[in-house]
Amino acid sequence: MDIVExxxxxxxxxxxxxxxxxxxxxxxxxxxxxxxxxxILSLLLxxxxxxxxxxxxxxxxxxxxxxxxxxxxxxxxxxIFLLSIATSIFSITYTDEFKNRKILTAIYNVxxxxxxxxxxxxxxxxxxxxxxxxxxxxxxxxxxxxxxEENLKAGIIYLFMTHLGTGFILLSFILLYLYTGSLNFNDFxxxxxxxxxxxxxxxxxxxxxxxxxGLFPLHFWLPKAHPVAPSNVxxxxxxxxxxxxxxxxxxxxxxxxxxxxxxxxxxxxxxxSLTAIYGILYAYVQIDIxxxxxxxxMENIGIIFIAMGLSLIFKSNNISLLxxxxxxxxxxxxxxxxxxxxxxFLGAGSILYKTHTKNMEELGGLIKVMPKTGLLFLIxxxxxxxLPPFNGFVSEWLIYQSLLFGSKLNYEFxxxxxxxxxxxxxxxxxxxxxxxxxxxxVSFLGIGRTDKVSHASEVDKFMLLGKSILAVLVxxxxxxxxxxxxxxxYVLQNICGISIYNNIFYSSGLLLVAGDxxxxxxxxxxxxxxxxxxxxxxxxxxRVYNAKIREYxxxxxxxxxxxxxxxxxxxxxxxxxxxxxxxxxLYKTKEELNFDGxxxxxxxxxxKINIEDIIEYFVSKLVWVVIxxxxxxxxxxxxxxxxxxxxxxxxxxxxxxxxxxxx
Amino acid sequence: xKEVLIGFLQLFILLAIAPFIKTFIHKLKCLMRGQKGPPxxxxxxxxxxxFNKEVVLSKDASFISRIAPYMVFVSxxxxxxxxxxxxxxxxxxxxxxxxxxxxxxxxxxFFIALYGMDSGSxxxxxxxxxxxxxxxxxEASFMLVIFTFALQTNSTNIGxxxxxxxxxxxxxxxxSAAFALIALLIVSLAENARIPFDNxxxxxxxxxxxxxxxxxxxxxxxxxxxxxxYLKLTIFITLASNLFFPIGFYxxxxxxxxxxxxxxxxxxxxxxxxxxxxxxxSMAKFRFFRVPEILTLGFIxxxxxxxxxxx
Numbered sequence: 011m012d013i014v015e016x017x018x019x020x021x022x023x024x025x026x027x028x029x030x031x032x033x034x035x036x037x038x039x040x041x042x043x044x045x046x047x048x049x050i051l052s053l054l055l056x057x058x059x060x061x062x063x064x065x066x067x068x069x070x071x072x073x074x075x076x077x078x079x080x081x082x083x084x085x086x087x088x089x090i091f092l093l094s095i096a097t098s099i100f101s102i103t104y105t106d107e108f109k110n111r112k113i114l115t116a117i118y119n120v121x122x123x124x125x126x127x128x129x130x131x132x133x134x135x136x137x138x139x140x141x142x143x144x145x146x147x148x149x150x151x152x153x154x155x156x157x158x159e160e161n162l163k164a165g166i167i168y169l170f171m172t173h174l175g176t177g178f179i180l181l182s183f184i185l186l187y188l189y190t191g192s193l194n195f196n197d198f199x200x201x202x203x204x205x206x207x208x209x210x211x212x213x214x215x216x217x218x219x220x221x222x223x224g225l226f227p228l229h230f231w232l233p234k235a236h237p238v239a240p241s242n243v244x245x246x247x248x249x250x251x252x253x254x255x256x257x258x259x260x261x262x263x264x265x266x267x268x269x270x271x272x273x274x275x276x277x278x279x280x281x282x283s284l285t286a287i288y289g290i291l292y293a294y295v296q297i298d299i300x301x302x303x304x305x306x307x308m309e310n311i312g313i314i315f316i317a318m319g320l321s322l323i324f325k326s327n328n329i330s331l332l333x334x335x336x337x338x339x340x341x342x343x344x345x346x347x348x349x350x351x352x353x354x355f356l357g358a359g360s361i362l363y364k365t366h367t368k369n370m371e372e373l374g375g376l377i378k379v380m381p382k383t384g385l386l387f388l389i390x391x392x393x394x395x396x397l398p399p400f401n402g403f404v405s406e407w408l409i410y411q412s413l414l415f416g417s418k419l420n421y422e423f424x425x426x427x428x429x430x431x432x433x434x435x436x437x438x439x440x441x442x443x444x445x446x447x448x449x450x451x452v453s454f455l456g457i458g459r460t461d462k463v464s465h466a467s468e469v470d471k472f473m474l475l476g477k478s479i480l481a482v483l484v485x486x487x488x489x490x491x492x493x494x495x496x497x498x499x500y501v502l503q504n505i506c507g508i509s510i511y512n513n514i515f516y517s518s519g520l521l522l523v524a525g526d527x528x529x530x531x532x533x534x535x536x537x538x539x540x541x542x543x544x545x546x547x548x549x550x551x552x553r554v555y556n557a558k559i560r561e562y563x564x565x566x567x568x569x570x571x572x573x574x575x576x577x578x579x580x581x582x583x584x585x586x587x588x589x590x591x592x593x594x595x596l597y598k599t600k601e602e603l604n605f606d607g608x609x610x611x612x613x614x615x616x617x618k619i620n621i622e623d624i625i626e627y628f629v630s631k632l633v634w635v636v637i638x639x640x641x642x643x644x645x646x647x648x649x650x651x652x653x654x655x656x657x658x659x660x661x662x663x664x665x666x667x668x669x670x671x672x673x
Numbered sequence: 674x675k676e677v678l679i680g681f682l683q684l685f686i687l688l689a690i691a692p693f694i695k696t697f698i699h700k701l702k703c704l705m706r707g708q709k710g711p712p713x714x715x716x717x718x719x720x721x722x723x724f725n726k727e728v729v730l731s732k733d734a735s736f737i738s739r740i741a742p743y744m745v746f747v748s749x750x751x752x753x754x755x756x757x758x759x760x761x762x763x764x765x766x767x768x769x770x771x772x773x774x775x776x777x778x779x780x781x782x783f784f785i786a787l788y789g790m791d792s793g794s795x796x797x798x799x800x801x802x803x804x805x806x807x808x809x810x811x812e813a814s815f816m817l818v819i820f821t822f823a824l825q826t827n828s829t830n831i832g833x834x835x836x837x838x839x840x841x842x843x844x845x846x847x848x849s850a851a852f853a854l855i856a857l858l859i860v861s862l863a864e865n866a867r868i869p870f871d872n873x874x875x876x877x878x879x880x881x882x883x884x885x886x887x888x889x890x891x892x893x894x895x896x897x898x899x900x901x902x903y904l905k906l907t908i909f910i911t912l913a914s915n916l917f918f919p920i921g922f923y924x925x926x927x928x929x930x931x932x933x934x935x936x937x938x939x940x941x942x943x944x945x946x947x948x949x950x951x952x953x954x955s956m957a958k959f960r961f962f963r964v965p966e967i968l969t970l971g972f973i974x975x976x977x978x979x980x981x982x983x984x
Contacts, residue, residue, distance in 0.1 A: 375793070377735045384735075397780045398773055410772050414823055429820045429979050433813040433972075436775075440812035443779055444805035451790030451801060457733050530770030530829030537768040540754065545747045552893045558727035564792045564889065565731075580790065580798020588806040592965045 020051070024123050027098075031116035035102050041119060042098035045091040052088040056081050056500050063132060063196070075139075076194065078132035081504035085497070086129040086250075086257045089345060092483075093249045093352045094122050100356050100476030101242045103469075104363055108240065114154060118243065121147045125246075128254050134183045134193040138176070141254075145172040145222075148251060151243045152235045164234035171231040175221030179258075182214035186266065195261070200268040208267060212274055215262045216281070223255035224308045225315065226285040230626035232308055233292070237300035237368070241359025244300060248307040249352040253344055256314055263322055264337075264505045272326040272421060279319025283434045286312025288625075290441040294448070295590050295597060295621050297582040299358045299368045302449055303351065306394065309438060310347040313409065314340055316431065320412045323424065325506070332415045334510030338498045339408035345494055346401045346487060350393035353480035357387040360473055361453065364466040370582040372460045373453040379466045384454045386477045391446045393484040396439050399534035399541070401487035406439065407532055441589075448585045457576040489535045583619055590621075598622040675926060680754075680764030686935065687753045687911070691903040692716030694910065694946055699874075701950035716903060723896035731792035731889055741788035742890065742897040748781035749901040749908070758911055759922060759934035761832030770829040771819050775812070778864070778908075781901065782808050789886030800885025803961060807870060807882065810968040811863045817975035818857050821849060821982055822916060839919040852978035854917045858948070859971035861909040865902070867949060869959040869967065873902075907942070910949075914941035 027041035059081075066075040079087075101118065105111050124144040131137035149172070153165035183193075185207055190197045203211065217228070224232035232252075236244050263274075289308030296302040317340035324333040360383045361376065362368050377384035389400070396402035410432060417428040458464055468474075487494055492515055499511040563570070566578060590597060599621050606614035696716040703710030730738055752774045754765040769777065786805050789797035823829045826837035863870045866883035875881055887898045915922060921937030923930045959967065 375733070375735075377737070381736075392783075395779075395783065396776060397783060398769070398776050403773075403776055407772055407776075411829070414820065414829065417820075417824060426980065426983055429817060429824070430976070432820055433817045433976075436816035437809070437813040439776070440779070440809035443783055444809045447783060447786045447790075447801065447805050451787055451798070455735060455737060455787060455791045456793035456798075530772065530823075531767060532770060532773050533768040536765065537751070537773070540765050540768065541747050541751055544750050545743055548746060548897075549743055552724065552897075556725060556727070556893060558892070560727055560729050561732045562729050563731065564733055564794045566794060576793065578795045579793040580795060580802060585798065585802045585805075588802060588961070589809070591962060592806070592810075 020048075021126075023047075024119075024126065028116060028119040028123070031119060032112050034105055034111045034115040037115050037119065038098045038101045038105075041122070042095050042102075045094040045098060045122075049088055049091040049095065052084045052091065053497065055079070056084045056088070056497050059500075060084065072193075073135055074133065075136045076132040077127070077130045077136065078195065079130050081501045082257070082260060083129045085341065085501045086253065087126055089253060089348050090122065090125050090129070090250045093246060093348050093480075096352055096356065096476045096479045097242045097245050097249075098476075099479070100245075100359065100473050102472040104242055104359055104473055105240070107363070108154075110154075114151075114240065117147055117150055117154075118246075121151065121243070121246065125250060125254055129257055132195045134187070134195075137195075137258075138180070138183075141176065141179070144251065144254070145169075145176065148172075148235075148239075148243075148247055151239045151247075153238075154240055154243075155238065158238070161238040164231070164238050168231045168235035171221050171228065175218045175228070178214045178218030178221070180218075182211045182218060182262075185211050185214070195266075198266040201266060202268065208270060209274075211262070212267065212270065215259060216278065219255035219259050219262075220281070223252045223259075223311050223315075224285070224289075225281055225311065226288050226308075227625045227629075229285065229289070229308050230623050230629065233296075233301050233304040233623065236304040236307065237298060241300070241355055241362055244304075245352045245355035245359070248304060248355060249348040252307065252311060253348065256311075256318075256340075256344055259318065260505065263318075264325070270322075270326060272323050272424065275319045275322030275324075275326060276424060277319070278315055278322055279428075279431060282312045282315025282317075282319050283431045284312070285309070285315060286438045287434050287441075288312075290438050290445060291589075291593065291596055292621075292623060294441055294445040295586045296445075297370050299361065299370060299449060299453060300355070301368075302445060303354050303358060306442065306445065307347070307351055309442065310343070310351065310394075313406070313435065313438070314343050314347070316435065317343060317409050317412065320409070320416055323416060323419070324412075327419060330506070330508040331510055331513060332412065333506055334499075334502055334508050335408060335415070335514065336412035337502055337506060338495055338510070338514075339405055339412055341498045341501060342408060342491070342494060343402075343405035345498075346393065346405050346484075349480050349483045349487065350390045350402060353386065353390035353477055353484065354394065356473070356477045356480070357383060357390060360469045360477070361466075363473070364469060365462040367460075367462055370449065370452045372462055373458070374456045374576065374579070375454070375458040375463055376466065377454040379458075379463060380468050382468055382474055383477070386474070386481045387454065388450060389481040389484050391450055393488065395443045395446050397443075398532075399488050399538040401484050401491075404488055404491040404532070404534060406435070409435065411530065444586075444589070448582060452580070452582040452585060456579045459576050459579075489538055491534065596624060598624045598627045676762040677764070679760050679762045679926065680766070682931075683756075683758050683760065684750075684754055684764050686758060686938070687756065687904065687907060688750075690939070690942065691900070691907040692720060694907050694942055695903040697943065698946050698950045698953075701947065702954055705950070705954045716899075720896050720900055723899065724893050726892040728892035728894050731794070733793045734791050734889070737784075737787050738791045738889075738894075741784045741791070742894040744784040745781045745788075746897040746901045748777050748784070749904045751777045751780075752908055753904060755831060756908055756911060757832045757835055757922075758915070759931065759938050760926060761836050761922075761924075762926075763832060766830065766832050771823065771831045771834065772816075772829055774831065775815060775819065778905065779808070779812075781905070785886055785898070788890070792889045794889060796885045796888045800882055800888070803882040804866075804886060807863050807964060807968070810965055811860050811971070814856055814968070814972040814975040815860045815864070817972070817979055818853050818860065821853050821975070821979045824979075825982060835915045835922050836924065838916055839922040842919055849978045849982040850917060852974045852981065854913070856971045856975035856978060857909075857913050857916070859967060859974070861906075861913060862949070862952070863964075863968060863971075865906045865909060867906075868953040869956050870964055872958045910942055910945045911938075914938075914945045918944070 023044050027037045030037040061080050063078045108114050124140050127140040128144055149169045152168055153161050155161050186198050189203055190201050221228040236247050286309050289305050293302050293305035317336050321333050321336035393400045393402045396406040413428055413432040417425045419425050503509050602618040604616040696713050700710040755763045755769050757763045786801040789801035822834050826834045871882040890898050918941050921934050
């Protein structure tokens, strides 16, 4: 234990960047270096079967800070530091133009520390302390640009929702405490609970952490809060902060709760698929780049929960091979989402930094002024839309395979309905393709829509480096999925006590699902090599054969250059219009067309569209109804009429007299 | 070694036959209309002519326009490399299964949609928007059809699926197969931009989808786009014919079986092209906002087929 105790002091290195916060550039640089060291360390420790518990006793009796590092937490630590490398390097120059840079740097650093400590907490009080710290710090980061009213509003909704979640988390911990008499996570391990209490713990934790992760219908804070934070922080929030909720749910369902009926998994699966489809349908209609990305985070959380639900179903059935596959699919998608969502948010940050807008309708043609950012962004998009041979494809493919296995189960209802979830996943993937085609097509391709684009230029090397790291990972994780799965297999051994690495790989290192459940196989690397070969052959063949290229203006029904303005090209609103119309019942759309002055002769038209989240709409309606009810009751009690108050006084007087007399 | 040869042969057959199938459908339509129609080699001539022409690129286009035609073609060829037509040994059968094929075709859709938006023309964006919408709504039913067969045959490997379907035939679940066939027909028509979803013969009509995206393309770029669309159509017809007409897919790899296999395959292709031509003859293109209705129909049919299989 001594070694563990001493090695825990390594965590104090995390304080270095915080202390240096008054020098933001150096602080970010050190943060990146330390993150890199910790990432390597956590990978090494996963390899070494590391397991350690260390405690810090405080003066107060019951308050002991207890930490545990096992392979699951190491994986999530690795995840946090992985993204932290990229965002910290990115932040070196990105934060230049912020006013309170030093404060931002300090909060940023503590935010990373708090996330790390959430992941290694080993008792309830430690966990809640750091969970709160994380929530409050992220609230400050959301309202960092506090002069905008939109940001304050988003921040307050976020603060409310996250505390609602914490309330439910608290409830589930209280239930666990009542049945174990301990606050230590170790004592919760495979705790015996009566069926109905177990269900309550399950539901409360799902609601509590689901609110943090952005599960439907508790998601509506997410697309408001994530986009308004500074982009480096948005990347961290979308990339890893919401994953801490996933981490805690894995702890709850795979560590604390012992065995449960199959419908628990089904509930998670159902909510996950709802989240996925809802998230992407809303992402499709956004015109704000960062809002689109935030909704797509919601979609990806949904996909992660689909995999989680499947692994819970397999766990209830004790089918260890399938449990392994879906568990690995879940963690793999978590990793993938961290990588590509981090990349895309940093890309959005670069756009914001150079053009000062995140509204797609004001962009266009960015690829000509920011070619490198454009290419990196494209790689991120290829990852997130799960196109082969990039990383998103591999994890989604694993989830598809798990779904196929799921419909082979012996429960009629489940095997019946699981293919529908597969089609929802396919639908989600297809809509993601559309949403990101729109994002890239409208903001990077075509002609610039405003001056903001022509004034932009390529970002500097730090910002490019931060994104490049993640872009390289998108490619590597896709082409060589056995590297991450090799590590994920250790996590699986730790949590579920099984290893499936040998079952899902060829000897030559290709991905495959085998054993009793042979379905299919893919080899992204082979695919990529083949693709590149075909590409080169065709490219050189056609080039050698005939390489003539002439540049000419875009054809616009005979209009010449002077008549063809950038307004002729398709807008983001127009791009998503078909879906907005076809699935109109899903969106709360408000359209407005105003004529400026003259109505008939060359009027200047102003078109406004506002798409509100329908759940948010209903929730705010509901809140309003409740408040109105309370106000009505108050109105009856305190109507402001003098007679009533006199009546109150008399009634009180009579009540007192009766009370005295009665005595 | 023999397997690699077989793989190359199958890929070659697919690549060689694709323009013919396109012309064949066109010719059939012309004959039914009472027109003379083009010679059956017309598509080959078109491709040859286009490859010889120079490329005219918009001055607003970025590098996306330069690589998109190749990416679209590569993705289609990719899909073709693991689509078995007469024998399960395909060139790259080990690298991907039917789910990968769906996603690889989506890669093509992604790049062609980007191509449409690249030159900043109004037509391109219009086409991209519609193409993406149709693709998004088709994907779910396509996946369900695939799942029906994957569950029946316990595999997502296309070769295995075809082989098992040919082994057991469709007699085990005939009703399910019938529903799946109609669903796949709808999906194929939508994915390949045929009537009633899109009209492949028109240009410069505000209703066009696929053609609007590649309106700016010319020369070898256009040739690649056209060739990929021929190939995609052939891929879908092959998929349908091998799933629903289980004859001519042999495990045996002797020369005789090959010749029979290829002949039967050609017959099947022609047989499955006829309904496409008849549908295009007898129907008008749908209004764009009625397209979701028929796609929903496809989705429900594929769902029914899956449920019937389970029962």
